[in-house]
Amino acid sequence: MEVLYNSTRSRGISIKASQAILQGLSEDGGLFVPDHIPALDRSLEELAQMDYRQVAIEVMKLYLTDFTEEELKGCIEKAYDGKFDTERIAPLREAGGAYYLELFHGPTIAFKDMALSILPHLMIAAARKNKVKNEIVILTATSGDTGKAALAGFAGVEGTRIVVFYPKDGVSAIQEKQMVTQKGENTLVVGIRGNFDDAQTGVKRIFADKELAKEMEGKGFQFSSANSINIGRLVPQICYYVYAYGTLLREGKIAAGEAINVVVPTGNFGNILAAFYAKNMGLPIGKLICASNENKVLYDFFRTGDYDRNREFVLTSSPSMDILISSNLERLVYLSAGNDADRNRAFMESLGGQGRYEITEDMKAALSDFYGNYATEKEAAAEIRRLYQDCGYVIDTHTAVASGVYRKYVQETGDMAKAVIASTASPYKFTRSVMGAIGRADGAKDDFELVDELARLSGVKVPRAVEEIRTAPVLHEKQCETAQMKDVVKEFLGIYTAHRLNLQCAQTADRQPGTFPGTPL
Numbered sequence: 001m002e003v004l005y006n007s008t009r010s011r012g013i014s015i016k017a018s019q020a021i022l023q024g025l026s027e028d029g030g031l032f033v034p035d036h037i038p039a040l041d042r043s044l045e046e047l048a049q050m051d052y053r054q055v056a057i058e059v060m061k062l063y064l065t066d067f068t069e070e071e072l073k074g075c076i077e078k079a080y081d082g083k084f085d086t087e088r089i090a091p092l093r094e095a096g097g098a099y100y101l102e103l104f105h106g107p108t109i110a111f112k113d114m115a116l117s118i119l120p121h122l123m124i125a126a127a128r129k130n131k132v133k134n135e136i137v138i139l140t141a142t143s144g145d146t147g148k149a150a151l152a153g154f155a156g157v158e159g160t161r162i163v164v165f166y167p168k169d170g171v172s173a174i175q176e177k178q179m180v181t182q183k184g185e186n187t188l189v190v191g192i193r194g195n196f197d198d199a200q201t202g203v204k205r206i207f208a209d210k211e212l213a214k215e216m217e218g219k220g221f222q223f224s225s226a227n228s229i230n231i232g233r234l235v236p237q238i239c240y241y242v243y244a245y246g247t248l249l250r251e252g253k254i255a256a257g258e259a260i261n262v263v264v265p266t267g268n269f270g271n272i273l274a275a276f277y278a279k280n281m282g283l284p285i286g287k288l289i290c291a292s293n294e295n296k297v298l299y300d301f302f303r304t305g306d307y308d309r310n311r312e313f314v315l316t317s318s319p320s321m322d323i324l325i326s327s328n329l330e331r332l333v334y335l336s337a338g339n340d341a342d343r344n345r346a347f348m349e350s351l352g353g354q355g356r357y358e359i360t361e362d363m364k365a366a367l368s369d370f371y372g373n374y375a376t377e378k379e380a381a382a383e384i385r386r387l388y389q390d391c392g393y394v395i396d397t398h399t400a401v402a403s404g405v406y407r408k409y410v411q412e413t414g415d416m417a418k419a420v421i422a423s424t425a426s427p428y429k430f431t432r433s434v435m436g437a438i439g440r441a442d443g444a445k446d447d448f449e450l451v452d453e454l455a456r457l458s459g460v461k462v463p464r465a466v467e468e469i470r471t472a473p474v475l476h477e478k479q480c481e482t483a484q485m486k487d488v489v490k491e492f493l494g495i496y497t498a499h500r501l502n503l504q505c506a507q508t509a510d511r512q513p514g515t516f517p518g519t520p521l
């Protein structure tokens with residue numbers, strides 16, 4: 001049965017999957033949502049026998065119904081290949097009484113690779129299908145990991161360009177170095193003076209700019225998004241939950257039909273929403289445990305029904321979760337409002353205006369699959385230490401938040417169902433914080449010395465992604481204010497602007513060679 005995509009903000013918009021992927025965001029500012037969630041049409045036992053790529057086909061063909069199976073196969077084969085350092089693509093690791101679903105074996109060592117290694121291929125296939133002649137310009141706001149994963153996916157892809165905005169002082173040193181060393185004529189990386197929410201809001205504003213869109217069209221360009229607001233990101237993320245369940249079943253850890261809990265370190269709510277879709281497709285999932293860091297706006301929301309971003313933005317050692325506007329929550333709010341776009345739009349307008357909205361009791365009842373909690377900086381660090389000491393297993397700072405929240409959940413509820421914890425980044429991406437938590441971060445050492453020490457104590461080889469950037473030259477030094485984001489994009493595309501750009505690059509010029517600023521951790 002065909003799945004069409006509706007906007008969360010107005011009635012009457014209904015487009016095919018390939019069109020939704022091309023557009024990214026609906027022109028009314030809403031997100032595209034499937035008009036129904038398809039059911040898995042293979043048994044759990046069958047799925048358990050499949051490898052990652054086969055599972056991906058089974059899941060994705062149910063959502064991306066205007067792609068042929070051949071097209072999907074082609075995309076999947078190009079995405080989940082030797083770029084990943086394991087055949088399993090998303091292996092499970094048992095440690096300390098839970099199963100860690102390692103989603104960081106791709107080229108940029110964060111879970112964003114799971115979707116961003118396939119999105120460019122989906123987009124090219126979608127462009128061909130819709131006879132798009134324009135060059136596609138990917139605009140991306142990143143809290144650190146999406147940026148590099150999107151750059152890696154789109155660099156050198158003919159017919160596309162990519163612009164990434166990241167918060168200049170809001171990402172880890174390794175994250176920043178990964179981005180600013182990106183090669184490829186079609187790439188641009190810009191540090192903005194603001195936080196992730198500023199970057200994301202700026203990008204959304206550019207998307208909604210009708211005049212700019214017209215100007216772009218005239219020059220043969222059109223925008224799309226690589227952020228998790230694009231359903232081309234969301235759908236591939238459903239696959240690994242199905243695959244993880246299959247792995248547990250195949251290895252005899254669970255019986256077919258046995259419900260598992262899923263724990264997700266959450267920022268923009270994309271990853272956990274994918275788990276929610278998996279559950280609604282019929283995958284036996286009990287609770288969806290939403291873990292936040294000290295930016296605990298989602299914890300408060302699930303507890304009270306009041307979404308309130310009016311609070312201090314905290315810079316934590318899990319920067320990819322430092323978010324106060326969780327974009328994908330809109331898809332859940334829309335659903336809980338009975339797929340009522342008008343009701344949802346009113347909430348989102350209130351969020352845009354007053355920075356908050358409060359859902360009704362009946363909507364709250366529709367969210368009972370979710371459990372929210374948070375871990376403080378101290379609790380997350382203690383969790384890294386505990387797992388290392390007890391099991392010799394080193395997790396990253398984001399996974400530590402999830403792991404810590406899972407412990408709170410078990411203490412609170414006594415629910416001992418098997419749990420899969422989404423492990424969203426390699427500890428090598430946040431080496432200083434991770435080594436600090438274990439008590440081995442010597443302030444005098446640079447990040448790469450710590451990397452080598454982490455390799456010694458974890459016994460895990462330094463990933464290629466980290467080796468590559470040790471000596472790579474910085475290629476992107478542009479910085480801008482949030483108000484200048486549109487001009488930066490126009491300049492990159494060679495579109496004339498009336499006033500001269502005066503974009504500062506000065507600050508980076510007085511960096512010492514071989515060093516780079518990052519979040520003080």
Ligand SMILES: *Cc1c(COP(=O)(O)O)cnc(C)c1O
Nearest residue numbers: 145267268269270271320424425
């Ligand atoms: C992006 C990211 C998250 C948050 O995922 P969302 O889908 O935005 O909720 C968590 N951990 C890491 C390492 C990430 O890169």
